[in-house]
Amino acid sequence: MTRVEEFEQLRPLLFSIAYRILGSVSEAEDAVQETWLRYELSATRPASARAFLSAVVTRVSVDVLRSARVRREEYVGPWFPEPLLTDPYEDPAHSAELADSLSMAALLLLERLSPLERAVFVLREVFAFGFPEIxxxxxxxxxxxxxxxARARRHMNAGRPRFEADRKEREELAERFFDAFREGNVDGLRELLAADVSLVADSGGKAPQWARGFFGAAAVSRVLTAFLPPFVRIGGVVEPHQVNGQPGAIFRDRDGKVVNTWTLDILDGRVQAIRTVSNPDKLGHVGPVADAWAVLRETRLARSDAD
Structure with a gap:
């Protein structure tokens, strides 16, 4: 097998490691590309391409994360990971760990760890690497x-919810949520929302921002049902889609361009949090990006015409 073939075979694993360390699709892709360049230039062939390439992509990702932390401290508004629609790496033996580590909630917990803690946790707890390799x-x-x-595991366990909904329950509740959302059913939405539900957006100062967010079932249900009907009237589409392994949606304008992505945190039969990513810098890999400001202006106009 040639180096190119070896690398391409391992590319999904390398991207999945880098994404979980970085929380960024674009930075993970860059880390994988840098890993290939180093592999291509290495004078000798390693005994294990998997071990060698995983080590290189980890070191590259840790270095990138250290500089990214400085930029994130200056980020405008809430920072969320870049949405990932599909994880390219599959391993039936560790499918639960892979899925759990991909959620927005888990990635935000990983943000609390130091870069080294995060890298060690990802390699050990998600991908089951041995300590010699780590x-x-x-x-x-x-x-x-x-x-x-051990330290990373304690931090992660302390922040995780005690009881998690299984996949089927999450998908069924998400379907009911988006049905009520499309229908503008305030009461139906409120029944599906936790009392202390939050709706928070990551715009990075480059797209419309919902103040600091909305909190509580009454406030969230009102803003959701006020927003959707005029959005649909101007040709907007809500496309239910798994985002970071969780129920969510892609919002598109009439031309099919991406306005934002949504993810739902579902626990105890209720939606606990709604996280939206509208920063255009984080959406390019999902598809062509809409002018969110223009969509908002048109939505508001459609809403005022209906009143």
């Missing part, structure tokens, strides 16, 4: 990596 990847002793893994 130690080689992050340049620390096995003992230090075990400590990093």
């Amino acid at each position: 130690a080689s990847a992050v340049g620390r002793s096995q003992a230090a990596c075990r400590q990093l893994a």
Whole structure:
């Protein structure tokens, strides 16, 4: 097998590692490309291409994350990971860990960890790498990596909900949610929302921003049902879609361009959080991006005409 063939076979794994460390599709793709360049230029063929390439993409991602942390401190408004529609890597033996680690909620928890803790947690808890491989990847002793893994696990477990809905329950509730949403059914929506539900958007200052967000079932249900009917009247489309392995949707304008993505956190039979990503810099990989400001102006006009 040639180096190119080896690399392409492992590309899905490398991207999945990088994305979970970085929370960014574009940065993960760049990290994978940098990994290929280093592999192509290496003088010798490693005994294990998987171990070598995983170590390289981890080191590259950690370096990128350290500089990205500085930029995120200056980010305008809430910061969410870039939405991922499909994880290219599959491993039936670890499907639960892969799915759990992909959700917006899990990725935001990972943001609380140091770059090394995050890398060790991802390699160990998500991809089940052994500590010898992890130690080689992050340049620390096995003992230090075990400590990093234990510390990261404690942080992650402390932030996770105690009871999680299974996939079928999440999908059924999400279907009811979007049905009520499309119908403008305020009461139907309110029944599906947790009392302390939050609706928060990541615009990065480059798209319309919903103040600091909306909180509570009454406020969230009102803003949702006020927003959708005029959006639909101007040709907007709500396309239910799995986003980061969770129920969600892609909002498109009349030309099919992406306005934003939504993800739903569902727990105990209720929607606990709605996270939207409208920063155009984070949507290019989903498809051509709409002018969200123009869509908002047209939506508001359609709403005022209906009143």
